[in-house]
Amino acid sequence: MPTEAAQIVKAEASKLGCYIGDYIGWVVCDHFNVPAEVPLGEVTDHPEPAPTADGRVKYRAMIPREAADRVIPEAERRGNSLGDYVAKILCDRFGVPFEPRVKKKALRAWQMAGEAREQLPMTG
Numbered sequence: 001m002p003t004e005a006a007q008i009v010k011a012e013a014s015k016l017g018c019y020i021g022d023y024i025g026w027v028v029c030d031h032f033n034v035p036a037e038v039p040l041g042e043v044t045d046h047p048e049p050a051p052t053a054d055g056r057v058k059y060r061a062m063i064p065r066e067a068a069d070r071v072i073p074e075a076e077r078r079g080n081s082l083g084d085y086v087a088k089i090l091c092d093r094f095g096v097p098f099e100p101r102v103k104k105k106a107l108r109a110w111q112m113a114g115e116a117r118e119q120l121p122m123t124g
């Protein structure tokens with residue numbers, strides 16, 4: 001996710017005293033209207049996000065199965081990786097501009113479907 005969004009995620013998790021991964025999972029649940037308790041705790045030591053090669057950063061997330069069952073098909077439909085789609089959910093929540101990458105595999109599938117004049121099963 002963009003650094004700006006990662007900073008907000010860390011700050012919000014710090015306010016709640018929860019693990020960052022639990023906070024991200026809760027946001028994803030909230031996005032899909034999956035019931036989940038707000039993660040509260042006494043965590044005070046939050047790690048810095050891991051840098052990636054493209055200037056973004058990543059955190060590990062703990063997403064409950066019911067929410068993951070909604071994230072996975074939606075990410076596939078959009079042609080995004082799971083990480084990019086979760087980052088998009090977070091960025092939209094915080095008003096941080098972010099456009100997830102579309103996987104090459106999805107682009108090829110869309111191109112082949114278009115050439116065959118098939119209805120595209122995915123958008124993105």
